[in-house]
Amino acid sequence: MKKQEYNIFVIVIAIVFLSACATPDTSRLMKFDSVPLPQNASQDKFYSVILLEVTDEPVYSEYRRLNEPVFANAGCYIERELRLAGAGKGPLKIGTPNRAIITYCDTPDAFGALGQNEGFLKIKPMMLKSTAGFSFISGKSVYSETSGSRVEDRLYIIKISRFNDKPRQAALQRMQPMLASYGFHAENIIVADHAHGIENPDEIAIFYFDQPEFQK
Secondary structure (H helix, E strand, O other): OOOOEEEEEEEEOOOOOOOOOOOOOOOOOOOOOOOOOOOOOOOOOEEEEEEEEEOOHHHHHHHHHHHHHHHHHOOEEEEEEEEEOOOOEOOOOOOOOOEEEEEEEOOOOHHHHHHHOHHHHHHHHHHHHHEEEEEEEEEEEEEOOOOOOOHHHOEEEEEEEEOOOOOOHHHHHHHHHHHHOOOEEEEEEEEEEEEEOOOOOOEEEEEEEOOHHHHO
């Protein structure tokens, strides 16, 4: 029987190394400038989680500024942009991304169509110049919850999983009251149906702690 495999990335709104199983050092946390407002996952949305390595921050920032209206015109939106605080832990080969971008689109084909979008093609050279190791996972959201905490105060964790069988979101839902008492929430669980630049997983989950110190 094949055993379950998963990768865990610890993510914060800062550039600080954190371990998935260690108490985080929050003394140097810095607020990331572009934090979107919280938004609940919905089964009417089609999600993609983009992982990439930003190699030229000024050029990438300009690309992101120009890309937002291109995304919006295509019916796609950026829900979260998070800086990875350290290398991922786990057996799935994912490279060395330092940024995770959670996007959603109004239709299942909108994200894929961006590759042929005239507006995107004009600014694509800026993306290629300022990033490396582009990969993404797409699928439908099947579970989400939220809390009253501020997005910029949270410690985010992304888990990419391959299972022997289908994930069971019902079990997580039953555990939610206990997990919430530790400030731990599942913001979005996405059942993957397509991947590029990474071995096809079954699921990608975006978790968070309301405060980094709650991880302990």
